[in-house]
Amino acid sequence: MAPGVNLAEALFSPRTVALVGASGDAAKTTARPQRYLKKHGYAGKVFPVNPTRNEVLGERAYRRVCDVPEPVDHAYILIENVEEALEDCGRHGVAVASIFSGGFADAGEAGMQRQARLLARARALGVRLLGPNSMGVINVPGRIALSVNAVLEMDTLPAGTTSIVSQSGTMLGTLLSRGAARGLGFATLASVGNEADIGVGELVELLAGDPGTRVIALFLETVRDAERLAAAARKAHAGGKAIVAYKLGRSALGEAAARSHTGALAGTDAALDAYFRDCGIVRVDMLETLLEIAPLLTGRRPSGLQKAGRVMVVTTTGGGAASVVDRLGLRGVELAAPIMDLTMAASGQDYGSALAKAAQSDCDALVACVGSSAQFHPELAVKPIVQFAGPKPLVACFMPQADRSLALAAAAGIAAFRTPEACADALAAFLSWRSPRTSPALPVPTSTHSNPLELVAGLGSQVAQWAITEAPEFRHAIPYPVAIKRLEAHKTEKGGVILGIGERAEFVKKAESLAAERLLVQKMESGLAEAIVGYRDDPVVGPLILVGVGGVMTEIYRDYVLRLAPVSEEEAGDMVEQVKGFAAIRGYRNLPRGDVRALARAVSALSRLALVKGRPVREAEVNPLLVKADGVVALDALVVQRDAA
Amino acid sequence: MAPGVNLAEALFSPRTVALVGASGDAAKTTARPQRYLKKHGYAGKVFPVNPTRNEVLGERAYRRVCDVPEPVDHAYILIENVEEALEDCGRHGVAVASIFSGGFADAGEAGMQRQARLLARARALGVRLLGPNSMGVINVPGRIALSVNAVLEMDTLPAGTTSIVSQSGTMLGTLLSRGAARGLGFATLASVGNEADIGVGELVELLAGDPGTRVIALFLETVRDAERLAAAARKAHAGGKAIVAYKLGRSALGEAAARSHTGALAGTDAALDAYFRDCGIVRVDMLETLLEIAPLLTGRRPSGLQKAGRVMVVTTTGGGAASVVDRLGLRGVELAAPIMDLTMAASGQDYGSALAKAAQSDCDALVACVGSSAQFHPELAVKPIVQFAGPKPLVACFMPQADRSLALAAAAGIAAFRTPEACADALAAFLSWRSPRTSPALPVPTSTHSNPLELVAGLGSQVAQWAITEAPEFRHAIPYPVAIKRLEAHKTEKGGVILGIGERAEFVKKAESLAAERLLVQKMESGLAEAIVGYRDDPVVGPLILVGVGGVMTEIYRDYVLRLAPVSEEEAGDMVEQVKGFAAIRGYRNLPRGDVRALARAVSALSRLALVKGRPVREAEVNPLLVKADGVVALDALVVQRDAA
Secondary structure, three states: OOOOOOHHHHHHOOOEEEEEOOOOOOOOHHHHHHHHHHHOOOOOEEEEEOOOOOEEOOEEOEOOHHHOOOOOOEEEEOOOOHHHHHHHHHHHOOOEEEEOOOOOHHHHHHHHHHHHHHHHHHHHHOOEEEOOOOOEEEEOOOOEEEEOOHHHHOOOOOEEEEEEEEOOHHHHHHHHHHHHHHOOOEEEEEEOOOOOOOOHHHHHHHHHOOOOOOEEEEEEOOOOOHHHHHHHHHHHHHOOOEEEEEEOOHHHOOOOOOOOHHHHHOOHHHHHHHHHHHHOOEEEOOHHHHHHOHHHHOOOOOOOOOOOOEEEEEEOOHHHHHHHHHHHHHOOOEEOOOOEEOOOOOOHHHHHHHHHHHHOOOOOEEEEEEOOHHHHOOOOOHHHHHOOOOOOOEEEEEOOOOHHHHHHHHHOOOEEEOOHHHHHHHHHHHHOOOOOOOOOOOOOOOOOOOOHHHHHHHOOOOEOOEEEEEOOOOOOOOOOOEEEEEOOOOHHHHOOEEEEEOOHHHHHHHHHHOOOOEEEEEEOOOOOEEEEEEEEEEOOOEEEEEEEEOOHHHHHHOOEEEEEOOOOHHHHHHHHHHOHHHHHHOOOOOOOOOOHHHHHHHHHHHHHHHHOOOOOEEEEEEEEEEEOOOOEEEOOEEEEEHHHO | OOOOOOHHHHHHOOOEEEEEOOOOOOOOHHHHHHHHHHHOOOOOEEEEEOOOOOEEOOEEOEOOHHHOOOOOOEEEEOOOOHHHHHHHHHHHOOOEEEEOOOOOHHHHHHHHHHHHHHHHHHHHHOOEEEOOOOOEEEEOOOOEEEEOOHHHHOOOOOEEEEEEEEOOHHHHHHHHHHHHHHOOOEEEEEEOOOOOOOOHHHHHHHHHOOOOOOEEEEEEOOOOOHHHHHHHHHHHHHOOOEEEEEEOOHHHOOOOOOOOHHHHHOOHHHHHHHHHHHHOOEEEOOHHHHHHOHHHHOOOOOOOOOOOOEEEEEEOOHHHHHHHHHHHHHOOOEEOOOOEEOOOOOOHHHHHHHHHHHHOOOOOEEEEEEOOHHHHOOOOOHHHHHOOOOOOOEEEEEOOOOHHHHHHHHHOOOEEEOOHHHHHHHHHHHHOOOOOOOOOOOOOOOOOOOOHHHHHHHOOOOEOOEEEEEOOOOOOOOOOOEEEEEOOOOHHHHOOEEEEEOOHHHHHHHHHHOOOOEEEEEEOOOOOEEEEEEEEEEOOOEEEEEEEEOOHHHHHHOOEEEEEOOOOHHHHHHHHHHOHHHHHHOOOOOOOOOOHHHHHHHHHHHHHHHHOOOOOEEEEEEEEEEEOOOOEEEOOEEEEEHHHO
């Protein structure tokens, strides 16, 4: 890296920029960065690089990067021959090269190999890469518009303290454009492209250290560097900065190719949801919320609420408030008291008094809805909202088209929403925001048996008494009644299970009927409910632990809770509490109660596989785990070792 | 009613208007209708009525309505003494009185009685009422702004062919204001208030006959006149007009106070959902969709698809298209082929060709997404969208702030959306739109036993063999094994059930242990799954039929499907198909298949209770109904007769 410049400076605040492949035709995409840098007042030096011209759009041009007569902090590569440009960057000591060009990991297997070679060269040359396939970087307060994104055709960009990192380059423009129309400002925006080198995690780390950034918004399609992002999230949290994510792929849940039940259930989206939660990253459901939530998060800390939260609502439109509350109800948020409907006749003073009164009540946040006065008379209800200074978090929802009021709220740092849905989404997400979780200190398992039931027993869970029995005698010492199973069978698939065998003669007959050399004999057990407990070392987010209702219903209802492993018994208890189907053993009507604490212990025990050095177990599943009135007992288990792939 | 004027004319196009309580202080709410009528170019005559002034805002005023020297089509009552004004209206032959004043059904029990008295007088006087608590009526093309809604401060109102009926007066303003900002126009807008007389159903009926209306949008909090609205929906459908509803109260599901399981499950929102579906009313989930969907429905008929539908997507922004598709996936809509991502480099010609190609593929609708060019260069991707004339329905989603493009689309009659969520909501709602259902012709049940199991048997369903047995001998002729139940017990509540009794001696011992004089003895049956089948004569929408997975899981997972009763066996089969938990008996993995056709027959049979004259049964529930490999058998049932309340 060039002397005197660190990565953050070179990326976000370069003193000098080379545009490799800058076009002299102002209409071309490759001419845009030069136009945009100038248009938005870049104070540093721009060096167009173009092998066929001495001048580009009025600036002296150079044949190659290494011909530039000064050190270059940041090169933006816009040409197809990225490799040659990179060599020149290396030779010239360029700190960072952002690459707009595609044809790498975005273009199949051959492209992936090309990207790997490019990265290896960049490492050798000491050049850091953003991209390939990156739309570049925009630093609004710094007046650096180093991007091809057409959003920069806007005459002025709104400066603020929200930074964005996006895996979609075009969406950066979408967010900036919508924010600008609302008076919501931005600090730094970066398009990560293929993340060959600098990824989302590293960018968040850099932004966590950026004094101009207070909220970091992520537009994600996946997570490629979960550990680094998790560490960056902790750093941001420690620095009082919030991170909020909108992630695609929610409906792909269950489509992930996976071999075992746990694999299928711990589909990437559910796993990422658990991951975001543990990282203290707020996840929003709607695209516009990603923008609109920023003032609500700015300078605030996670609520730390145990439940979904209770709110007070003040409104001049009953219908409007009801549309927000209806949506909040779908997310489990409750009303602390009935909606305070001041009707359209409310004066500014009425509204202000109502807000003050609501703020003094026992609630976790305030919702302020405004009807037509938000459009025509902001001096009425909008003014007291904008001036609200109580300690309680407040969100505003303006029902009519109310651009001026939205801008007033933005200028005052008040979170204001265009739609009841985004308002409810933001508030519910805010109320469920938690600090990054500290992984619990738990004993490391001492042995990892390859036999599934032995593994489970070794972790301290009770296992139904079992033995292996062999033809032709099928001897065993398990007390009757027993069940027999083919050793390799997955029971609902193959039918290789016979239950409730009462005595020896029947046992021998049934054992012979299975036509197998070796069988598993197990003492029959009965319980109040069946659970599934699953562990999985997810390739994206690492070790996960799952608990759900056992049997076919797990898959049909997707009624399970997933967390990053390991979990303490207390955390496991919270997980069990959230599985809907266990309502039946939590004291539902007069049904007998199951030992949910023992279930939680079993969940915590299995999750400790995450602590074994080298994490040899890739997947483990106890299914069914019988929950009894007193204790739990594992009937079957499945383990996939890492080297078994 | 005054001669020469019908209700629709008096309501929506009055030639003369009296404003009862019109204020001379232009700043007051009660001065607004006069100001607004003038501002928006009302061509008829306005008569302010004010007992203390001879002139109001420059117009000759009258002490009472009956002093007005001409016939009055429509009076708008803005004063507290509504009763006196109504008498005057009656005396003067006023056709319709809209009442802004509250203090009626909106104000507790006393208010409800006041409203009933008012209605009785109105009927006696021959005056039709809109309200009380109504914000009035706006007829945009007719230039009639007879409302207190402050949205009328707008200088011009956008005319169009979408009419709105709203149970929230303020929301009329919200919708009109937002539509205006987008170039979405309106025909007639009516605020129904308390619906003392003219309700949503009658208004829809009138609008169905209005040549200026092509889409009728409803903002609903409840439905007060389900039969009339259903008939109006049929009339609208026959006239080629679509109805779309946004209804509050989704999260109140399950809160309805109800006595039996079925009652609890058939909570009002789920019942209304079934009702809308049967009426051919499109239901949208998000407020903004109610506006934005109008061009998609205008002139179109229900899709009649059996499934959720398949779409083709053309885009210049991969991230934007993915955000729409992700949301569509949550609603079950599928992609007919991968997203056609033309990237931001696409020309207008590229985009047009891609659209044409997509339109020729085997899909049900097209989604066109546009990135930054929607903001800065509508001549690129937006132009071919606006000019699209294929037979396939098309929706557009513009990712950046793109007001001009939204207006271009609106002017061209293309449904264009601001957010990916509203776009997906509209498209999913459109694809699931069905024509109003014709109630099937089914045999009327001939007898309605009061004994629940006899009632079920009488409808043609199989019932487990049973008998009543009495202390001290407890004689019976049911073959063993049997179950015994306390007659009055709801089994999970009281535990008064003993299962699997194998022979006489055990039977007597167990029967005595229950300490009851009379017991029900029932032959033990076993099946592959338990179902619940419920019938309920809902006070809002009328007879409903429900099928779900039986046992405690029904309530925990709310896994049931609800329809208006009666249903044919084929319709019942569709219902069974949609219950998730029945996947376990539909051929899941290698599990045995249950007789879902017999289950459908039982559902249809119970639904025929809706055909019994006078509908004496208010609720009936078969739970559990065992589904066997061959047939179904009812084990328990519950019936509530109408007079039992």
